[in-house]
Amino acid sequence: MSQNLLNKVWDIHKIKTLPTGQDQLFISLHLIHEVTSPQAFGMLGERGLKVLYPERTFGTVDHIIPTDKRERPFDDELAEGMIRALEDNTAKNGISYFGPDSDHQGIVHIMGPELGLTQPGLTIACGDSHTSTHGAFGAIAFGIGTSQIRDILATQTMALSKPKVRRINISGTLKKGVYAKDIILKIIADLGVNGGLGFAYEYGGEVIDNMSMEERMTICNMTIEGGARVGYVNPDNKTYEYLKGRKYAPEDYETAVERWKSLASGKDAEYDDVYNLDVSSLEPMVTWGINPGQALGVGDQIPEDADEQACSFMGFDRGQVLKGTEIDVAFIGSCTNGRISDLRIAAEVVKGKKVRSGVRALVVPGSRSVADQAEREGLHTIFKEAGFQWREPGCSMCLAMNPDKLEKRELCASSSNRNFIGRQGSPTGRTVLMSPAMVAAAAVNGVISDVREML
C-alpha cells in the first residue's frame, strides 16, 4: 500500500508532535482578509511579536467591501475601519495586500488560485472556513480561527490534529445541465453536514478527472459544509497547465511539476473510508431547508420526514416539489460559483432573455480578474441587457456583511454555499442554494426552474 497525498504533505510539514497529541505543522501559505485578521494582529502586538515570514502571507478584501460604490471612505464606518486595519497591518508588516483598487482584489479563495499562490503540496491556512477550496490543486488547505492566525503570523506554524482520509469516488456521466455544484450538494445530502467531522475528503474518479480546475474548486469549496475541514483533488496535468505562467507559479516549473507529481496519492493508496457515488442519474439540486445538506433534485418531493423547523422557516410543506416556487432575488457569485466558467454558463442561459419583472438579480464576479475577463467577453452586457445588476468583486450577498442583503421574507435563488437562517442579511430571508445555471433560469422565469428545459 502506498501513501495518500494528505499523509505525504502532512509528513513534509510536520515539525513535531506536541504534548497535546496534536502536530505542529509548518504553514506554507497564509491568506488573510479584513474580517478575521485585525484581532490576530492585535494579539501579536500585545505580545510584542513580529510577523516571522511576511512573504508567506497575502491579504485581500472581500467580505465587507461594497460591490457598488467603491469611493473612500466607504459609507459604512465599520467597513472602512476594518479595511483600514488590514491596510495598516499589511503595510506595517511588509505583507502583500490586494486592496480595493488592485487588479488582484477578489474573494480570497478565488484570488489565491488565479495568482498561482495556491499550489500542489502546500499547507494553506486562512481565517475562513472555505479555505478547503484550495485543495482542488492538491494542497492541504483549511480554515482557522483567530488565535491560529496569530500563531501563524508569529511562527508560521500551528497545532492541528491529523484528520482521517475518506476517498470519495465519483463515477458515471453527468447529464447536460448538471454541474459540480449539484455533485457537492448531493454528497453533503448523502453523507450529512456532520458526516465529514474528523475527515479530509479526497475527491477522485473519472468525473473529477474530467473536470476543469474551476469545477474542482466548486467541489472542494463546499467540503466544509459536509463537516470536513480539508477537501482535495490529486494534482494532474490540468493542475499543472492551469498554474503555468501565473504570477506566483514557481520559476523552475519543470522541477516543480516533477515534485508535485510525486505527492499525488498512489494508485493503491490506503484510506480510512471510501464512498462511491455514481452521478449518471443526478438531477440539478436545490436546497429546501436551512443547511446545505437539506437538498434534493429539483423535481423531487420534500421528504415526508423532513425537519419540521426547516420546513416551517422556509414556508415549504413536506411532499412539496420546489420547481415552480416563486423567487424574489437571484444571486450569482461567491467563492463557490463566482468564477469565469460560472458566469459563462449563466450568461448562456440568460442570453437574449429578460429577468422576470419583480425579481432583483445580481451578478457579482468573484475577483477583479474574473470581472475583467467577463467584460472582455461581453458577458456583463448580456447580464445587464437581461436586467441583472453587474457588480464589483466581493462576497456580496453570500453572507451580507455589506450592503447587499435580502429584505424581510424574500426568497433568494443563490449560487453560494450556505442557506443558514439569516445568512443573507434578513433574519427571515430565505435561501435556496443551486448551481449558477439554475439561478439564471430562476431569474428569467421568476420561479425555481429546471435549467435542463432551457438548454
Ligand SMILES: CC(C)[C@H](C(=O)O)[C@@H](O)C(=O)O
Ligand atoms: C467571515 C468568515 C469568517 C466566514 C467563514 O469562515 O467562512 C465567511 O467567509 C463565511 O462564509 O461564513
Ligand code: SF4
Ligand atoms: S464568498 Fe461567501 S463563503 Fe466565500 S468567503 Fe465570502 S462569505 Fe465566505
